[in-house]
Amino acid sequence: MSDQVPALVAEGVSVEFGRGRRRLRAVSDVSLAVEPGKTLAIVGESGSGKSTVARAMAGLVPLHSGRVSLLGETFARPSRAQRRNIQMVFQDPFSSLDPSSSVGSSLAEPLIVHERMSRVDRSRRIAELLDDVGLPRDSARRYPHEFSGGQRQRIAIARAIATHPKVLLLDEAVSALDVSTQNQILVLLNDLQARYGLAYVFISHNLGVVRWIADETLVMYMGHVVERGPTERVHTSPEHPYTKALIAAMPIADPSKRDLRARVLISGEAPDQFAKPKGCIFASRCRDVTDACTSVPPIPTPLTSGGAVACHLTAPELALAGAPDRAADLTLTTEKS
Ligand SMILES: Nc1ncnc2c1ncn2[C@@H]1O[C@H](COP(=O)(O)OP(=O)(O)OP(=O)(O)O)[C@@H](O)[C@H]1O
Ligand SMILES: [Mg+2]
Known part of the structure; x- marks a missing residue:
């Protein structure tokens, strides 16, 4: 682990919606850390x-418990x-861009809210932002509907970086785009990250x-983190049965490997989200379920290959011992090369 201060840390974050019997714990005890210049994926x-974790960290929904730190400042x-x-x-950039505002006004807004800039400085900053995201400077005078989906996403990114943030939360930011546009935006994100x-x-x-x-990947199932680790490790040797199923469900080009997939696909039904089971959250859909799985919630266990997994199959002895002390400090370790 490097000694850099993480840009963003979440510790034991839980989020609840609703009340009484309709109370839903959408996010349960999620911890994560991302260092400057690094990418953590949530799948x-x-x-x-996934979105609720991001929205909670951005302060858009209140935390039920836990805390968040930005550059070491906790709130x-x-x-x-x-x-x-x-x-x-x-x-959808339409949700963040006002269709009746010119691109210039949309980009000016965060500068007006967060920075006390003169009009001249603002125009200079807007030109700089358009350069940064690879759009012509005269875009400032135009309106969102005059742009393609990829260009609109560039505008949304320009707006997001206007105030020199340290952290960007990208929620399905390229999902609506066709593959080649998606690739261009990913390259842009990579460049901005490096810069x-x-x-x-x-x-x-x-x-x-x-x-x-992504440098690291965090896998969520029904509000819980079931596995996390370096992205390559998670992809090449997933440990949690749910992660295995996710990876196995990826399209496979090589037909000789396709039957591997069938062996690990998920069966069963997801539990009622208003009455979650007392054991493992994934037990009802896991092919390898044991007695411990339906009675004791698994705690995250570190993997020598990197990251951690919350599964009794990986650490059956912990199911019996229930070693909470060991779990507590695991959720925060971020392995970085
Ligand atoms: N404002 C809200 N009020 C009530 N329930 C909510 C609210 N926002 C999210 N939820 C519920 O919280 C749970 C998690 O939702 P969330 O949107 O975070 O999932 P997600 O992983 O982002 O899904 P998707 O991949 O579809 O975007 C869901 O059961 C959802 O219905
Ligand atoms: Mg979402």
Whole structure:
């Protein structure tokens, strides 16, 4: 582990929606850390809590418990000053760009909110931002509908980096784009990261993209982190049965390997999200379920190959001993090469 201060840390973050019997714990005890210039991907099926984790870290939904630190400063809800350092980019740039505002006004807005800039400085900064994302400077006078999907996403990225944030939360930021546009935006994100030392949290359904962009990968299932580790390790030797199923479900070009996939696909049903089981969250869908799995929640166990996994099959002795002390400090270790 390097001695750099992480750009972003989440410790034991939980988020709940609703009340009483309709109370839903959308995110349960999630911890993560991302260093400057690095990318952490969050993967998992729809509804697993990926966006909610990101929104909680950005202060868009309140934390039920846990805390978040940006560059070593800890908060339960970011102040305005902290908020400029953590920005989100969404799948649909129409949701973040006002169709009735020119691109110049959209880019000026965060500068007006967060920085006291003269009009001249603002115009200079807008030109710089358009250069940064590879758009012509006269784009400032035009409107979102005059741009293609990829160009609009460039505008959304320019807006997100306007106040020199340290962290970008990219929630399916390339998912709506065709493959070649997707690739161009990924290259742009990589360039911006290298140039400005940005830390990325990259949420995606596309594991191929994740493998290309992310240093580390965190796998979520029903609000819980079930596995995390260096992206290459997670892809080449996934440890959690759920991660195995996700990786196995990726499209495979080589037909001779396709039958491997069938062996690990998920069966069974997801538990009721309002009444989660007392054991492992994945037990009802796991082919290798044991008695311990339905009675004791697994705690994250470090893997010698990198990262950690919360599965009794990996550490059956912990199911019996229930070693909470050992688990507590595991969730935060980030292995970096
Ligand atoms: N504002 C809200 N009010 C109530 N429930 C919510 C709210 N936002 C999210 N949820 C619920 O929280 C859970 C996690 O949702 P979330 O959007 O974080 O999942 P996700 O992993 O981002 O899914 P997707 O891949 O579809 O974007 C889901 O059960 C969802 O219905
Ligand atoms: Mg989402």
